[in-house]
Amino acid sequence: MKVLIVEDDPLHRSYLHEAVNAALPECDTVIEAENGTAGEKLARDHKSAHIVMDLQMANRNGIEAARTIWKERPETRILFWSNYSDEAYVRGVSRIVPDGAAYGYVLKSASDERLKLALRSIFIESQCVIDREVRGLQQKSLGQTNGFTDSEYEILVDIALGLTDRAIAKRRGLSLRSVQNRLQQLYDKLDVYQAAGDDHEDGRFNLRARAVTVALLRKLLNYSALERAEAELQEWLDGK
Amino acid sequence: MKVLIVEDDPLHRSYLHEAVNAALPECDTVIEAENGTAGEKLARDHKSAHIVMDLQMANRNGIEAARTIWKERPETRILFWSNYSDEAYVRGVSRIVPDGAAYGYVLKSASDERLKLALRSIFIESQCVIDREVRGLQQKSLGQTNGFTDSEYEILVDIALGLTDRAIAKRRGLSLRSVQNRLQQLYDKLDVYQAAGDDHEDGRFNLRARAVTVALLRKLLNYSALERAEAELQEWLDGK
């Protein structure tokens, strides 16, 4: 068995290397990549079926790399190993995992034990292993309880990118008014009206901008999500 | 000599520990904290004069911790050790360093050698050591060449927080029109008009929201900067 490690921090990389050796005696080769681009290439060249992937990397982040890898070989097993459990990451990952694929999401703060267990479960048993903390977010974001609908999330991303109502309408195939409806519903859920109702029209917020910030502070959005969204937007703009 | 390490990743913490031992034979005690809050407390209790500080930490980030530490003992020497050279961090750090204090900014991607050299220079020689890459940003941001004025940066933060023009005017003691002037000048520098001039009023951007996103993508802003700005804003709101 061969394992590919994609991780840009050398310390974490060698830690992972050791953990893989310890947890998987049946693994005879470990190869390493230090960014998403190199990871994709190695995965292709070696037809890797077992990958441990960091999410936040400078060159090309883990989600993008995983997407192209899964597009080429959907049965690839990927363990995401990340510092953060931002909803933006969790949502990003669950959006790209192919039907029936085995994958995992483990936080870097997890114990050695948990990491090794996850490695075995995913690579040997083909089971999905999702960190408890991440799991909570996932259900909140997929089930609609308390969390955000896909359409709400979508429009959040759109205003975060800085599109006008009209542009959003065009992009999503909606009327202007519908876009504004969704916006209101978003403002509502993000609780943007808080200090706005301070009686005075004193410290009023610009709802649109405020919504984005609140989302960032609540980790519904993060840099990586913006980056991806921006790339998609450019693609769409080019397409027409 | 005693050295305090403030860093939330255990791997990096122990790496730092070793590096300090290797670089500073005159150091007899190394103590560790795993977040900003604990770091402040330890610094106070031990009257630490030599600190190595991570910037991005979950509980309380390095900039905030450093600020309170420096407020209590301005002669403390702090080496910031960070993954990123975002302009937002660089600006954040140079904003809080006291006059004449010795400090350093080294990237985690730097070699062992560089790190050890920096440790000695700062803690023994009281010299400032700024990573080459960071240095570039610093000059760009302090000198006005190509970079952003303080007032431009200030208004960027304000719209990022989601304030209205009026609120900004009140907060900064300006007229409405002046705020808008600065905004235009910001839009100009951020090159927000790009695709807007696509002939059609097709894919126009909402300048205000777009400016924030562009700033984020260019790392003029980041999560940590927003977090700090939000705290300051709340303070101001409470004050009146």
Next chain:
DNA sequence: CAACAAGCTGCGGGTTTACGCAAGACGGCA
């Protein structure tokens, strides 16, 4: 099938933004 909730859409109007134009204010510099 009737009833009802949920989402899309147009209309209308009150606010906020973006920005050109032009009149001061202030500081440097020859």
Next chain:
DNA sequence: TGCCGTCTTGCGTAAACCCGCAGCTTGTTG
């Protein structure tokens, strides 16, 4: 001292935004 560039401010306008109201289309449920 007088000219000039930068910064501030007010006025005015067109566009964009926020949102209540009401009519329509759907999918769901008893």
